[in-house]
């Protein structure tokens with residue numbers, strides 16, 4: 047295991063707004079991370095800090111062993127694809143491809159061309175004349191073809207339709223299998239990417255509230271439905287994320303181990319919780335705690 051990014055006690059303030067609040071974590075080599083969180087949670091700010099586009103107010107950051115700010119040695123290994131990417135006014139699609147070739151040492155031109163075809167992007171078209179979806183597809187193409195050892199995708203696929211998004215996920219997985227690297231996907235479409243993500247980072251109001259492998263998360267959270275007293279007994283030592291009444295029954299979502307045999311014997315049904323549900327439950331529980 048090798049550490050690509052080290053973030054320690056990072057806080058970022060914009061005036062009175064605390065966008066990141068004492069955040070610490072590491073990113074390992076050759077892993078796909080899901081950076082999740084509600085609107086305004088601090089995801090973009092975190093990626094900006096990690097790519098040297100913003101300076102943290104406090105804390106320490108290491109990317110490939112050094113601080114990324116104005117560090118060409120580090121930044122040539124990093125690709126940051128964002129929805130709001132700006133290109134020079136006169137740029138055509140092929141100029142953006144040329145820039146990618148110049149910027150990224152691992153750029154694969156043949157792969158880039160294949161992706162342009164996959165996404166139906168005409169190389170001669172002026173970028174300012176691309177539709178929103180085509181602009182997203184251009185970003186995705188650059189991000190994939192860069193093969194940068196550390197690639198950030200900040201919701202670059204918002205404009206893509208469902209078919210194009212699936213194409214992106216498929217190409218990412220296939221290429222990652224052949225050329226492993228560290229990928230950070232920030233997204234709201236959690237269910238869509240849940241099969242891709244190996245590790246989850248969840249941010250809530252600037253704080254990191256979850257930093258865990260997707261596999262261990264899947265086994266940890268469960269929904270129980272059954273008579274209230276049985277549900278209470280089974281979940282006595284678990285961390286409750288949500289509870290609701292369904293007529294005579296109680297449904298509780300908890301983080302913790304529940305024995306399937308005991309649940310069955312008590313007439314309680316166990317259901318796995320999707321990553322999307324899990325994130326909603328955890329962020330809602332955090333929100334309640336924050337308000338109370």
Ligand SMILES: Nc1ncnc2c1ncn2[C@@H]1O[C@H](COP(=O)(O)OP(=O)(O)OP(=O)(O)O)[C@@H](O)[C@H]1O
Nearest residue numbers: 060063064065083084085086087088089090091092
């Ligand atoms: N340049 C800035 N100046 C002032 N406040 C900012 C700036 N950039 C971000 N913020 C604030 O910091 C907080 C975090 O914003 P950020 O864009 O990082 O969130 P996000 O998780 O990426 O949100 P979304 O999912 O909506 O894109 C928000 O409250 C936002 O208004």
